[in-house]
Amino acid sequence: MLNPSATGTRRNMQQIRRLSSIRCRLVAFSLWCVTGLKAAAEGPQSTPSILAPASTPAHEIYGLSLFVLLITGAIFAVVAGLLVFVIIRFRERESDAQHEPAQIYGSAQVELAWTVIPVLIVVVLFLTTARIIFAIQDEPKPESALDVTVIGHQFWWEFRYPKLNIVTANELHVPVSTSQQPEPTYLRLLSADVDHSFWVPQLGGKTDLIPNHPNEMWIDPEEAGLYVGQCAQFCGIEHAKMLIRVYVDTPQQFEEWAKNQQQPGVQDAAAAEGRHIFESEACMNCHTIEGTTAHGTFGPDLTHLMSRATIAAGAAANTPRNLHAWIEDPNTFKPGALMPAMQLSDQEINEVVAYLTTLH
Amino acid sequence: MSTIPIFADENWRMPSRGRVGMFSLIIGESAIFTIFVVAYVYYIGRSTYGPTPQILDVPIFNTVCLLSSSLTIWLAEHAIERGRIRLFGAWWALTMALGIIFLGGTAVEWNKLIFTDGLTIRSNLFGTTFYSLVGLHATHVVVGLIMLSLVLIFTLIGRIEQRHAERIQVLSLYWHFVDAVWVVVFTVVYIVGR
Amino acid sequence: MADQTYPIPGSLDAAPSRGAALLEWLHSWVVTVDHKKLGILYVVYALFFLVVAGVEALAIRIQLAVPNAHFLSPELYNEFFTMHGTTMVFLVGMPILFGFANYMVPLMIGARDMAFPRLNAFSFWMTAFGGLLLYYSFIGGFGLYGMGAAPDVGWWAYAPLTAKAFSPGHATDYWALALVVSGFGTLGTAINIIATILSMRCRGMTLFRMPLFAWLMLVVSGLTLITITPLTAAQIMLVIDRYLGGHFFDTQAGGSAVVWMHFFWIFGHPEVYVLVLPAFAIANEIIPVFSRKAIFGYPAMVAASVGIAFISLTVWAHHMFTVGMTSVSNAFFVLSTMMVGIPTGIKIFNWLATLWGGRIRFATPMLFCTAFLFQFLIAGLTGIMLSVAAWDWQLHNSYFVVAHFHYVLVGAIVFCIFAAIYYWYPKVTGRMLSERLGKWHFWLFLIGFHVTFDTMHFVGLLGMPRSIYTYEADRGWGTLNMVVSIGGFVQGIAVLIFVWNLINSYFHGAKAGNDPWDAWTLEWSTPSPPPPYNFATDPVVRSRRPLWDLKHPNDPDWKYER
Ligand code: HEA
Numbered sequence A: 001m002l003n004p005s006a007t008g009t010r011r012n013m014q015q016i017r018r019l020s021s022i023r024c025r026l027v028a029f030s031l032w033c034v035t036g037l038k039a040a041a042e043g044p045q046s047t048p049s050i051l052a053p054a055s056t057p058a059h060e061i062y063g064l065s066l067f068v069l070l071i072t073g074a075i076f077a078v079v080a081g082l083l084v085f086v087i088i089r090f091r092e093r094e095s096d097a098q099h100e101p102a103q104i105y106g107s108a109q110v111e112l113a114w115t116v117i118p119v120l121i122v123v124v125l126f127l128t129t130a131r132i133i134f135a136i137q138d139e140p141k142p143e144s145a146l147d148v149t150v151i152g153h154q155f156w157w158e159f160r161y162p163k164l165n166i167v168t169a170n171e172l173h174v175p176v177s178t179s180q181q182p183e184p185t186y187l188r189l190l191s192a193d194v195d196h197s198f199w200v201p202q203l204g205g206k207t208d209l210i211p212n213h214p215n216e217m218w219i220d221p222e223e224a225g226l227y228v229g230q231c232a233q234f235c236g237i238e239h240a241k242m243l244i245r246v247y248v249d250t251p252q253q254f255e256e257w258a259k260n261q262q263q264p265g266v267q268d269a270a271a272a273e274g275r276h277i278f279e280s281e282a283c284m285n286c287h288t289i290e291g292t293t294a295h296g297t298f299g300p301d302l303t304h305l306m307s308r309a310t311i312a313a314g315a316a317a318n319t320p321r322n323l324h325a326w327i328e329d330p331n332t333f334k335p336g337a338l339m340p341a342m343q344l345s346d347q348e349i350n351e352v353v354a355y356l357t358t359l360h
Numbered sequence B: 001m002s003t004i005p006i007f008a009d010e011n012w013r014m015p016s017r018g019r020v021g022m023f024s025l026i027i028g029e030s031a032i033f034t035i036f037v038v039a040y041v042y043y044i045g046r047s048t049y050g051p052t053p054q055i056l057d058v059p060i061f062n063t064v065c066l067l068s069s070s071l072t073i074w075l076a077e078h079a080i081e082r083g084r085i086r087l088f089g090a091w092w093a094l095t096m097a098l099g100i101i102f103l104g105g106t107a108v109e110w111n112k113l114i115f116t117d118g119l120t121i122r123s124n125l126f127g128t129t130f131y132s133l134v135g136l137h138a139t140h141v142v143v144g145l146i147m148l149s150l151v152l153i154f155t156l157i158g159r160i161e162q163r164h165a166e167r168i169q170v171l172s173l174y175w176h177f178v179d180a181v182w183v184v185v186f187t188v189v190y191i192v193g194r
Numbered sequence C: 001m002a003d004q005t006y007p008i009p010g011s012l013d014a015a016p017s018r019g020a021a022l023l024e025w026l027h028s029w030v031v032t033v034d035h036k037k038l039g040i041l042y043v044v045y046a047l048f049f050l051v052v053a054g055v056e057a058l059a060i061r062i063q064l065a066v067p068n069a070h071f072l073s074p075e076l077y078n079e080f081f082t083m084h085g086t087t088m089v090f091l092v093g094m095p096i097l098f099g100f101a102n103y104m105v106p107l108m109i110g111a112r113d114m115a116f117p118r119l120n121a122f123s124f125w126m127t128a129f130g131g132l133l134l135y136y137s138f139i140g141g142f143g144l145y146g147m148g149a150a151p152d153v154g155w156w157a158y159a160p161l162t163a164k165a166f167s168p169g170h171a172t173d174y175w176a177l178a179l180v181v182s183g184f185g186t187l188g189t190a191i192n193i194i195a196t197i198l199s200m201r202c203r204g205m206t207l208f209r210m211p212l213f214a215w216l217m218l219v220v221s222g223l224t225l226i227t228i229t230p231l232t233a234a235q236i237m238l239v240i241d242r243y244l245g246g247h248f249f250d251t252q253a254g255g256s257a258v259v260w261m262h263f264f265w266i267f268g269h270p271e272v273y274v275l276v277l278p279a280f281a282i283a284n285e286i287i288p289v290f291s292r293k294a295i296f297g298y299p300a301m302v303a304a305s306v307g308i309a310f311i312s313l314t315v316w317a318h319h320m321f322t323v324g325m326t327s328v329s330n331a332f333f334v335l336s337t338m339m340v341g342i343p344t345g346i347k348i349f350n351w352l353a354t355l356w357g358g359r360i361r362f363a364t365p366m367l368f369c370t371a372f373l374f375q376f377l378i379a380g381l382t383g384i385m386l387s388v389a390a391w392d393w394q395l396h397n398s399y400f401v402v403a404h405f406h407y408v409l410v411g412a413i414v415f416c417i418f419a420a421i422y423y424w425y426p427k428v429t430g431r432m433l434s435e436r437l438g439k440w441h442f443w444l445f446l447i448g449f450h451v452t453f454d455t456m457h458f459v460g461l462l463g464m465p466r467s468i469y470t471y472e473a474d475r476g477w478g479t480l481n482m483v484v485s486i487g488g489f490v491q492g493i494a495v496l497i498f499v500w501n502l503i504n505s506y507f508h509g510a511k512a513g514n515d516p517w518d519a520w521t522l523e524w525s526t527p528s529p530p531p532p533y534n535f536a537t538d539p540v541v542r543s544r545r546p547l548w549d550l551k552h553p554n555d556p557d558w559k560y561e562r
């Protein structure tokens, strides 16, 4: 069992993590052998494996999961072993006598024994689980925490940083959180339409975004880099392409990024024509570009579109060609996405794309 | 061919399948009502706009009618058990009359709610839950009345005899259930929820 | 028959023409109120839909075999997984198990029919109509001009995605109405089974002398009464929302999406035990017969089943660990969920004890039951992993969950269904199924099953969510998904062999006789197939294994039973 005296402070959890990981190294090892998964690889990777945790909640869950795996593995070994033994030992043989085997109708003592042992196992499993639930869910929020409001939309994510006055989409930037300089991120989860679920496996478990039912979760990524995940609650036709990218930045990187995001949209005279089209077509009804007349909120904020590596919630790389294709017909990448094909001429689209590519 | 040895007779009696069936149905129906009641209770006071439960009047008279119909149907059961078919018919008809009065009362109430207070099923959450729950119960009253009237017709044309007592009792179980549910609905809608 | 000169009582003198005979035959099936014919109808109906939903599953697997595939459009994919799940649960699982109950329960308790034969027929046709209604949506979902608009909201159909605003058209209405209609059919059958078991037992058959099969069907029917009905209620609310403009699940008007989840899972969780208990019931009949021993710990088996049914009513929110319940509620549902493992464990151990010291005959039914034991053990243990709420925050809605429930639904239930068909087919048709084809079916299905669903666990651990119609190439899920898909097709071939076996053996199988397996319950005391009245004389029993008593007059059961 895990150290029972800890009350769920982060440092204690790290101790526990180390402790349980020693205990369970054996299980983990066999698991890796079986699956050939690169679970040992720490840090970010493009497979969002839950076996490669990189943030306290994910670590705690991982430690717990190894413990549970150990117990269930032991149960499996015993029961499956018995089954195999019985099958081999008591199968019908040529040499068997023809009369029926001895009839046994039951035995109170034996049955009691195999009731009590599972009860004990359940108690152990329950207490261990409850501890981790409380440790993660009821962790008090430190002063230094960064607040982000996450709003799920049909097939894209909106991220708002109320204290920093930043609005962005689909790609979440958070600072790295080390034990010297803890800076966990607290996510407040809302939904604009139907249920979604925020899931970046390496950073923590998932929590649903439900209209009329605000939720919270926290992460504290320990290593900089890109972590991927995606919406984990079926939310309609393009649920599969509601991807999440979390950029964990070093403190300097994060500060730079934040400073840039706080600027209004760039005014580049060379792209004035594109800007004009954007402001006179329906684009402005759905999109916001700070510093222009576009203040729509139905679609992603485009003020700093070029600071993102992908468009349409990870459906395509953010290149001028893809932008062109997207504006011509979003169905190319995401059939069913809620942005209509805008019926612009090729020339107009080129102008708009030229404008959009100035939005750094 | 089965050649199971027959052993000394013991008194082998099984419960009536009609009763077992009706009790099962009642258990299932109770589960339906439970869900609707839970929804009603959960949504009390959660409407964000529109009329509130304060506009309801407590339907005392209606309730008295429906509950006393449980008594009259019980008297009818008694009558048929003792073979007094005419008396049975009378109590039975009275039961139906009470049920119809109840339904009429509901109609009057709904008429007022819809046309005076402007509360419909689409007005707000309160409207949705109110009409669904009370309506579900009223539907059961209607179904009950249809079955009761079938029996009444058979009684009038002289097809009901003492040996049908068992079936009549099974049917009355249903009516008692509908009455009992009203107690719950009444408490939740008109007392707790108001 | 040609030289038969005397008229058969009650039949026409002149032989009817072929066409008329066919019509006559069809008519006899449509108007039948015989529990055996209805039982067969249920099973055939369910097997038909098993193939339909199986083909949907294979289409899903083709689409997912490689990243960024274009085999199915996103709409079609979403419709297929919704229809696959809904069909498998409501049109395959429930009807087939009720079919077995219909056929077997009266025979096992020595009755001549169900308690309410007409209600029985009515229930079947309601269920059948529900299935038609659901599949009609493929044609009628958007009205005549919008072909192919089946429901696409998942079998749990979370609000508010089902609201008119997010799911226009009529597909979702068909879904809701189909479940209401077949729900009433199910309710009727459950009532019927309860009444049959409680009031139609033959002389001497006390409750504690009933075969465990009958006991479990009683428990299942009781559980059905209180779980199908909440679903019906919730569906009625959904229909009110969609048609009458109600607000039960309208989050804009203060309605709650979470309330729907609760209502759905209050039904949905016990529902999975409604499906699995009949599978246990089948295992309870087959395992003793093929290990030649009485079931070990009959009273404990009964108690465990009742226990499972009760506990299963308190665990529903383990499907909702991620919706943001308080830590205390999460912990509560962890505990209640884990507690289901205790009575289930008793069952597993009692089966092992039944096998222990027996003389196990591995005929095809027993092969399937042995595999069931093994797979159910694994499935239960992955269930325990999911019940660890914190871990479930990772595993929820991932392919790990999909793997868990297919391990139960296919690895336990479908395996038991196959076992049951091999076991009782001789009774129902009078002919044995081919053992040779049976072994092929078994081994291919076993291999296909493990290739598919073992692999799925790892895809889940690598972070692949369910309900996605495609995935990015760089996620590292490609190879494993290909393996999963291949396994699906191996299962498909096995099912084809099975279907061929069913058809071929009907005409060419070896004659079965009354009691081909040397079994002990009453159904084996009457001819195969049983006559319409089931038993020539009403049977009388004095132990749980009446035929054992008959075969071993010096050593009868009733001397020893507790
Ligand atoms: C017939 C079907 C069936 C059965 C029998 C079960 C059995 C169990 N299930 Fe499963 N389950 C499903 C069908 C089933 N399930 C389906 C369809 C879903 C997904 C629905 C959806 O989202 O679409 C699901 C999802 C599901 C979840 C939600 C996952 C999620 O969505 O996040 C959970 C979580 O707790 C769970 C747990 C369990 C447990 C603990 C059992 C237990 O009953 C298992 C008990 C058995 C054992 C434990 C093994 C034997 C016991 C011993 C050898 C004794 C010793 C062991 C111990 C003491 C632990 N199941």
Ligand code: HEA
Pocket (backbone or CB within 6 Å): C050, C051, C053, C054, C055, C057, C058, C060, C061, C081, C082, C084, C085, C086, C088, C089, C092, C093, C153, C154, C155, C156, C402, C406, C409, C410, C413, C414, C452, C466, C467, C468, C469, C488, C489, C491, C492, C493, C495, C496
């Ligand atoms: C009894 C229940 C049952 C059964 C038996 C199955 C059987 C199978 N299931 Fe299913 N499944 C569910 C119940 C069931 N499933 C449920 C409830 C869901 C959730 C739905 C939801 O999320 O809404 C689900 C979801 C589900 C998914 C997830 C979809 C998603 O989330 O995106 C997948 C993916 O692989 C899948 C695959 C399979 C496969 C490969 C089989 C195989 O075992 C099927 C094998 C059978 C056959 C193959 C039939 C035989 C076919 C023929 C005879 C035709 C000819 C053959 C050939 C061409 C070879 N199922």
Ligand code: CUA
Pocket (backbone or CB within 6 Å): A152, A153, A154, A155, A195, A196, A197, A231, A232, A233, A234, A235, A236, A239, A240, A242
């Ligand atoms: Cu958003 Cu799925």
Ligand SMILES: [Cu+2]
Pocket (backbone or CB within 6 Å): C268, C269, C272, C316, C318, C319
């Ligand atoms: Cu469950």
